[in-house]
Amino acid sequence: MTSLADAARRMPVPAVMRPPASGGRASAVLVLFGETELGPDVLLIQRNTGLRRHSGQPAFPGGAIDPADAGPVDCALREAEEETGVVRDGVQVLRTLPELYIPNTGFRVTPVMGWWHTPSEVRAVDTGEVASVARVPVAELVDPANRLRTRHPDGGTAPAFRVRDMLVWGFTAGILNQLLVLGGWERPWPSGAGEVVDVIARTGRGGVGAP
Helix, strand or coil: CCHHHHHHCCCCCHHHHCCCCCCEEEEEEEEEEECCEEEEEEEECCCCCCCCCCCEEEEEEEEEEECCCCCCHHHHHHHHHHHHHCCHHEEEEECCCCEEEEEECCCEEEEEEEEECCCCCCCCCCCCCCCEEEEEEEEEEEEEEHEEEECCCCCEEEEEEEEEEECCCCHHHHHHHHHHHHHHCCCCCCCCCCCEEEECCCCCCCCCCCC
């Protein structure tokens, strides 16, 4: 985790996701790594369908920074606790990653990377927004059988994962893909382009937790 946190300083930010000089709503997500008998894992939530933003999408716990929050780290830990029951005292914050911008929602998102040194029971606490919670092993994320790409209406493609009955794509999949590479976990894909899934792009579907 220490090596990954150091490497994450170099995480590239695509031009389209570089924050503007001003504007946008500040938010944060918690990228929380833990360890089980299956090896390292990461905490994801499945958002409820019917939400105004990010309906039905897998995501990291997170949301908009409230006035009472001390900053992105405080926000990410608070949101994780409210959404999944994560006890913040069991989390060691390793690093904040570069701020990212989601153009179609106007969110400026700071991913906060954490190590879950003392895991707590997690579940869908905020059932109005969260349908389920899953600890997804890194071994499943890097398995080429679970890797695919999503194709967007503009013709571009992006990395995605099919794990634990979830299609993880968009903002969340992009961060996961970068961290798997930086952590040295990535495995070679099979020859050929692999599976490509079409997605419908609409306002509010970016993978970050909705406020």
